[in-house]
Amino acid sequence: MNGDSIAPFLQLGPLGSALAPATRPRALLIDEIDKSDLDLPGDLLEVLERGEFEITELLRERDQSGVDVRLWESDETCRVEGARVRCEEFPFIVLTSNGEQELSAPFLRRCLRFAMPVPDVKMLQGVVRRWLDVDVADGTPTGMLIAEFVERVNGGERLAVDQLLNAVHLLVGPDAPEGEQRERLAKLLMKNLSGA
Structure with a gap:
């Protein structure tokens, strides 16, 4: 060469x-x-x-x-x-x-196709528990975030599971914001992706 x-x-x-x-x-x-x-x-x-x-x-x-x-x-x-x-x-x-x-x-x-299932509460509880190791029981702050997420997805909004994980990580725990600051952050983190 x-x-x-x-x-x-x-x-x-x-x-x-x-x-x-x-x-x-x-x-x-x-x-x-x-x-x-x-x-x-x-x-x-x-x-x-x-x-x-x-x-x-x-x-x-x-x-x-x-x-x-x-x-x-x-x-x-x-x-x-x-x-x-x-x-x-x-x-x-x-x-x-x-x-x-x-x-x-x-x-x-030429492709094997797989459609992701619509997430339900039980599936998301498992995902959050494995990724973040937090209490996901119904009625807990995390459980309420999961229930709201599922309700919004079933209502036709486009949300991603990583949005839920980010919200749980930032909004739950001893250092989590409270009051109006928490509401603003939750709104930003859980924004409908079809309107982004």
């Missing part, structure tokens, strides 16, 4: 790193794919069906014998032959979606 190669300056992105040759499958999270560029699901489908993609910048190199390219946010490298990244083991990919954009039927056919 000549001294003018750009390979030392290249770094694979998260998808490229997930597809890089490895002895075991890598994992990749694509959060909120429905908010991505409209072409991403189709482009992703094409890359995953082939299990490879080209690095355009390396196609311009005269020497195609192979170069080492850094993986995403790592000092580790992978060997790229002929300007193509080819996976040996397909990655395990988790995609999340809020349903704000319709994804194509061919794309969805």
Whole structure:
């Protein structure tokens, strides 16, 4: 390879790193794919069906014998032959979606879909208990926050479980604010996401 190669300056992105040759499958999270560029699901489908993609910048190199390219946010490298990244083991990919954009039927056919259940009091009591180790019984301050959260979600408001966890963390306990300050903070923490 000549001294003018750009390979030392290249770094694979998260998808490229997930597809890089490895002895075991890598994992990749694509959060909120429905908010991505409209072409991403189709482009992703094409890359995953082939299990490879080209690095355009390396196609311009005269020497195609192979170069080492850094993986995403790592000092580790992978060997790229002929300007193509080819996976040996397909990655395990988790995609999340809020349903704000319709994804194509061919794309969805290749996915195992799981719809998150609507949270109920018992489920949220378990979540809060495990994450924050606080008393979640009905009638306790935490229990009342959970009940209010479930009532609002069932009423059609869009709230996230992390909002509830933040509210419990900040509004319950010996150092929690009281009175008007508590009310203002609770209103901010539990704001309806569809109106944000």
